Amino acid sequence: xxxxxxxxxxxxxxxxxxxxxxxxxxxxxxxxxxxxxxxxxxxxxxxxxxxxxxxxxxxxxxxxxxxxxxxxxxxxxxxxxxxxxxxxxxxxxxxxxxxxxxxxxxxxxxxxxxxxxxxxxxxxxxxxxxxxxxxxxxxxxxxxxxxxxxxxxxxxxxxxxxxxxxxxxxxxxxxxxxxxxxxxxxxxxxxxxxxxxxxxxxxxxxxxxxxxxxxxxxxxxxxxxxxxxxxxxxxxxxxxxxxxxxxxxxxxxxxxxxxxxxxxxxxxxxxxxxxxxxxxxxxxxxxxxxxxxxxxxxxxxxxxx
Amino acid sequence: xxxxxxxxxxxxxxxxxxxxxxxxxxxxxxxxxxxxxxxxxxxxxxxxxxxxxxxxxxxxxxxxxxxxxxxxxxxxxxxxxxxxxxxxxxxxxxxxxxxxxxxxxxxxxxxxxxxxxxxxxxxxxxxxxxxxxxxxxxxxxxxxxxxxxxxxxxxxxxxxxxxxxxxxxxxxxxxxxxxxxxxxxxxxxxxxxxxxxxxxxxxxxxxxxxxxxxxxxxxxxxxxxxxxxxxxxxxxxxxxxxxxxxxxxxxxxxxxxxxxxxxxxxxxxxxxxxxxxxxxxxxxxxxxxxxxxxxxxxxxxxxxxxxxxxxxx
Numbered sequence: 001x002x003x004x005x006x007x008x009x010x011x012x013x014x015x016x017x018x019x020x021x022x023x024x025x026x027x028x029x030x031x032x033x034x035x036x037x038x039x040x041x042x043x044x045x046x047x048x049x050x051x052x053x054x055x056x057x058x059x060x061x062x063x064x065x066x067x068x069x070x071x072x073x074x075x076x077x078x079x080x081x082x083x084x085x086x087x088x089x090x091x092x093x094x095x096x097x098x099x100x101x102x103x104x105x106x107x108x109x110x111x112x113x114x115x116x117x118x119x120x121x122x123x124x125x126x127x128x129x130x131x132x133x134x135x136x137x138x139x140x141x142x143x144x145x146x147x148x149x150x151x152x153x154x155x156x157x158x159x160x161x162x163x164x165x166x167x168x169x170x171x172x173x174x175x176x177x178x179x180x181x182x183x184x185x186x187x188x189x190x191x192x193x194x195x196x197x198x199x200x201x202x203x204x205x206x207x208x209x210x211x212x213x214x215x216x217x218x219x220x221x222x223x224x225x226x227x228x229x230x231x232x233x234x235x236x237x238x239x240x241x242x243x244x245x246x247x248x249x250x251x252x253x254x255x256x257x258x259x260x261x262x263x264x265x266x267x268x269x270x271x272x273x274x275x276x277x278x279x280x281x282x283x284x285x286x287x288x289x290x291x292x293x294x295x296x297x298x299x300x301x302x303x304x305x
Numbered sequence: 306x307x308x309x310x311x312x313x314x315x316x317x318x319x320x321x322x323x324x325x326x327x328x329x330x331x332x333x334x335x336x337x338x339x340x341x342x343x344x345x346x347x348x349x350x351x352x353x354x355x356x357x358x359x360x361x362x363x364x365x366x367x368x369x370x371x372x373x374x375x376x377x378x379x380x381x382x383x384x385x386x387x388x389x390x391x392x393x394x395x396x397x398x399x400x401x402x403x404x405x406x407x408x409x410x411x412x413x414x415x416x417x418x419x420x421x422x423x424x425x426x427x428x429x430x431x432x433x434x435x436x437x438x439x440x441x442x443x444x445x446x447x448x449x450x451x452x453x454x455x456x457x458x459x460x461x462x463x464x465x466x467x468x469x470x471x472x473x474x475x476x477x478x479x480x481x482x483x484x485x486x487x488x489x490x491x492x493x494x495x496x497x498x499x500x501x502x503x504x505x506x507x508x509x510x511x512x513x514x515x516x517x518x519x520x521x522x523x524x525x526x527x528x529x530x531x532x533x534x535x536x537x538x539x540x541x542x543x544x545x546x547x548x549x550x551x552x553x554x555x556x557x558x559x560x561x562x563x564x565x566x567x568x569x570x571x572x573x574x575x576x577x578x579x580x581x582x583x584x585x586x587x588x589x590x591x592x593x594x595x596x597x598x599x600x601x602x603x604x605x606x607x608x609x610x611x612x613x614x615x616x617x618x
Contacts (some may be wrong), residue, residue, distance in 0.1 A: 093539065099590065142320050143320060144327055146320060146321075146602075148553040148556040148598060149553065150557030152331075153558070155591045158587045159335035159339040159343070160336050173334065242450055242564075243579065258450070279448060283445075284443065287446050289440055
């Protein structure tokens with residue numbers, strides 16, 4: 001190697017053209033867009049859910065009419081330019097009912113996810129830390145988990161008046177055991193971690209250990225579980241309303257719109273079809289979000305499931 | 306082995322006790338006044354009081370639970386408010402269609418889902434795999450009655466291949482029974498198939514990466530034999546677990562499926578009971594279904610030991 005300047009290229013010598021970049025160097029996926037590209041199911045689920053939220057919030061502005069206004073003269077119309085999704089047995093505009101129905105579904109799904117998470121987290125932390133109570137609490141949880149959640153919600157709804165609030169309470173009670181179980185399992189395994197031992201040895205108080213060292217680590221599995229609970233709560237709400245044990249027809253919900261289409265499904269299937277499409281898309285969105293979160297937060301699980 | 310089975314059976318007794326306690330406690334957990342709700346809006350205060358007495362809500366909780374539980378142990382689930390018939394009799398009349406539906410669904414779902422999951426794991430990364438995975442996500446997102454109406458509309462109304470609704474008892478021949486039940490079974494099995502296929506795929510992917518599979522390949526074992534004998538047997542424990550857990554989905558879904566296809570089973574009984582606010586019937590059905598669920602999972606636990614001799618509790 002010498003520091004000599006390169007010899008000038010003789011004019012009659014052909015120079016090979018630069019090779020094309022067959023493999024362009026890939027820019028690492030960073031930032032928000034990178035995150036979305038790495039996790040397409042979060043992107044798709046999030047976007048779809050965003051649309052549903054938009055619909056729910058701006059329902060009055062989306063060319064809807066009063067979803068409860070009854071008009072016997074225009075009963076059971078098929079979809080047309082005037083009634084986009086047709087009308088039901090009482091002449092109510094199904095398009096308006098479906099758009100307003102987004103509110104109930106999202107409200108129930110998210111309320112149940114949040115309430116069940118808080119209650120389950122409390123029970124799970126308590127059970128994981130107070131050994132004396134653990135045995136009893138876990139037996140009760142086992143008992144609760146042996147009752148199929150939909151039946152549990154049906155039984156509770158049979159004992160109370162149909163309202164959005166009671167539906168939320170009933171589904172929450174049915175979902176709590178799953179969260180409590182999960183949190184307890186995480187707590188028990190975290191308790192054995194060396195860093196918790198270190199904290200104990202350093203004289204950290206128990207509440208501090210719980211809130212500083214244990215609680216943050218339960219958040220990842222819990223948020224994944226919460227999305228699945230949200231999805232399942234939406235389906236259970238629809239089922240409860242569909243069989244007449246849920247939200248009364250005065251408040252339009254996708255479940256009770258379908259309940260009203262039940263008697264007519266052979267001749268007017270669209271009454272069931274439209275709310276069904278909206279419900280399925282929303283639940284799909286939440287499920288995709290949950291799958292994406294699981295893959296992003298727990299790459300070991302992501303490989304196979 | 307025998308000692309293990311006995312021990313396992315004994316451990317389900319407290320679980321069943323807690324199930325009973327919890328089902329009983331629903332009367333107290335439910336928001337609002339259950340007696341007023343059951344009596345209905347037109348009831349006079351005297352009627353409400355009568356219902357309150359018949360539910361025993363005036364007496365102490367534990368005393369009431371003791372009495373109720375003792376009667377349940379004797380096989381007495383109470384009396385229907387609406388029909389005044391014993392709940393056990395009502396359940397006995399309606400149990401055949403539900404059991405038929407659930408058994409057919411179970412057989413159908415397992416025989417579709419397991420091969421589907423195995424296929425997806427074998428062809429991992431290909432379009433076949435993607436279709437199965439997409440189906441699994443999709444299957445979780447479509448409510449059971451939507452599947453029911455779609456199938457009924459297409460195959461019963463439009464194509465006229467099978468009856469739209471109803472039920473034919475098995476005693477009137479296997480073919481009519483099957484023809485009536487096939488759509489409800491596919492409907493009910495939809496989520497269940499998605500669930501089992503998903504777990505089968507995950508479990509098989511895990512096993513197919515192991516050394517002994519490579520060994521089997523290198524010594525020239527046939528592909529089918531590797532998949533279904535060597536791999537599936539070792540992947541079986543999570544699959545069997547999810548088959549057991551998924552029975553809860555079947556039980557919940559049966560109520561809805563029976564209402565879509567007008568099958569006179571336990572689901573229909575529950576539905577009528579909800580509309581009539583006939584709580585003792587609902588309580589009885591919930592209790593029976595929960596016991597069935599506990600029993601199914603007990604059986605599943607016992608099957609583990611047959612599939613995987615390493616498992617000993």
